Amino acid sequence: MIRHLLLGLVLLLVPLGAQAEIQRMEAVRYARYGSPDVLKVVKVRAPDVRKGFVRVRVHAAGVNTIDWEIRKGGPFTGFPYPPPIIPGYGFSGVIDAVGKDVEGFAVGDAVFGMLPLATPGAYAEYVVVDVRAIAHKPDGVSHAIAAALPMPALTASQALFGTAKLKAGQTVLIHGAAGGVGHIALQLAKASGVRVIATGSTGRREFLLGLGADQFVDYTAQPFEQVVRDVDAVLDTVGGDTLERSYGVLKPGGIVVSLVEPPDEGELRRRGIRGEAILVAPSGKMLEVVARELAAGRLRVEIEQVFPLAAAATAHRRSESRRVRGRLVLSLLPDEASDAAGGASRP
Ligand SMILES: NC(=O)c1ccc[n+]([C@@H]2O[C@H](COP(=O)([O-])OP(=O)(O)OC[C@H]3O[C@@H](n4cnc5c(N)ncnc54)[C@H](OP(=O)(O)O)[C@@H]3O)[C@@H](O)[C@H]2O)c1
Incomplete structure (x- = not known):
């Protein structure tokens, strides 16, 4: 009797053990x-x-x-x-x-x-x-x-089109354009007919121009504000000093969207520009659109x-x-x- 009970217990434990694994x-x-x-x-x-x-x-x-x-x-x-x-x-x-x-x-x-x-x-x-x-x-x-x-594409889409509401013919300055978010943002902006100025370090020139950037600014060689002005939007992936120096390159009514920190409200008011910090949210629908771009070879x-x-x-x-x-x-x-x-x- 006890032998049978033990055998039953063993037989019971084997599948339970397998399932637990x-x-x-x-x-x-x-x-x-x-x-x-x-x-x-x-x-x-x-x-x-x-x-x-x-x-x-x-x-x-x-x-x-x-x-x-x-x-x-x-x-x-x-x-x-x-x-x-x-x-x-x-x-x-x-x-x-x-x-x-x-x-x-x-x-x-x-x-x-x-x-x-x-x-x-x-x-x-x-x-x-x-x-x-x-x-x-x-x-x-x-x-x-x-x-x-997913995270770069959703962040870029939500920043450029959800918040900045960029349209064809407008110009965006993308900081950190060689990074995870930046290189996708660059391509999504270009695909929508937006002109892109991309910042990166010296060795990124060919990469960013190859992705379609209209203008490359080597941030290690010169302050970007010396060569950029009157843009419709700035995508800030860097923050700090880069964000602070970005206010001055926007046209009146333009917008800086930061992924890193909230823009300075006083600066925005004083200059007549807008600014927002965003937090990315998941979206399968947006990823379907991105998947089509990927499948068609239009996104690298x-x-x-x-x-x-x-x-x-x-x-x-x-x-x-x-x-x-x-x-x-x-x-x-x-x-x-x-x-x-x-x-x-x-x-
Ligand atoms: N708020 C949100 O929902 C959200 C979502 C995603 C990401 N983020 C944040 O956004 C930031 C960027 O994310 P990521 O994943 O794109 O970062 P990442 O891939 O680490 O970015 C690296 C790139 O940043 C560039 N870079 C560094 N310092 C720079 C400067 N002073 N000027 C211009 N470019 C500079 C580098 O370019 P070089 O090699 O050419 O120097 C590098 O290619 C992170 O802080 C991240 O946490 C926030």
Whole structure:
């Protein structure tokens, strides 16, 4: 009798154990704010899918500047909850579970998207995400490219068109145009008929002119305000002194949109210009539009380097240099898709 009971228990535990194993995932997480050394590879419970959400097996995650800015506990001390935090917003992967009331997406679909700012978690094997935050990944575009894109593309679209309301024929000055947000903003602005003046360091000239910039300003060689004036909008990805010197290059009524800090209200009033600081929000609909541009080869996503998940700390160190060309990406699964298609650059 007891033997039978024990056997039954063993048989019961085997499938439970197997299931428990499937429910665990590898992730990069930090238990306290600090240097890149706080990033550790851990095994944690995989998130469960719920109504209106899908679970995605992540193939690649974008390394966004904001990931390490939060990790340092610096300007984002108002972040809504304390560590432990799994960083990461942009991801690309394949749906492995679908919640109730989800339409338009099914298990096996390749998708990409962005998690909300308050709930990062893309440096992990699985994310659970609201279907309204994802779009189908175009065939022939790698997961690495698709993971790099969401935060830069959404930030750029929302800043240039949502806030600055730029129209064809107007001129925008884009600071940090070689960076993750900047190089996508440059291309989206050009695609809408907007004239672009791009700032970058000396070695970025060919890259930025190649992406379509109408004018390149080497910010290391001369103050941009010596050669730029009367622009309709400034996209500030740098802040500080760069933001302060930007007020003077706007035409009356022009607008500075900062991704970094609120513009000075006194300066705006005194000069008769406008200014706003924005926070990016997820949008699957916007990503669908971007995906079409990518698939048609009209958008180039520059990836400086792909790192394995376990090298997240190295990727953060590189990103913290603020000298990355385009974006860095963490790869969680080998990417089978062709990168030659879709206007994507390496890798
Ligand atoms: N508010 C939001 O919702 C939101 C969303 C996304 C990003 N952000 C923030 O926006 C900022 C930019 O993000 P990102 O991901 O694009 O950064 P990034 O990729 O790290 O930007 C790096 C680029 O910045 C350029 N750069 C550095 N200093 C510069 C200067 N003084 N003048 C001109 N260019 C300069 C570098 O160009 P060179 O190599 O040519 O020097 C480099 O290519 C970050 O602070 C990020 O947190 C905010």
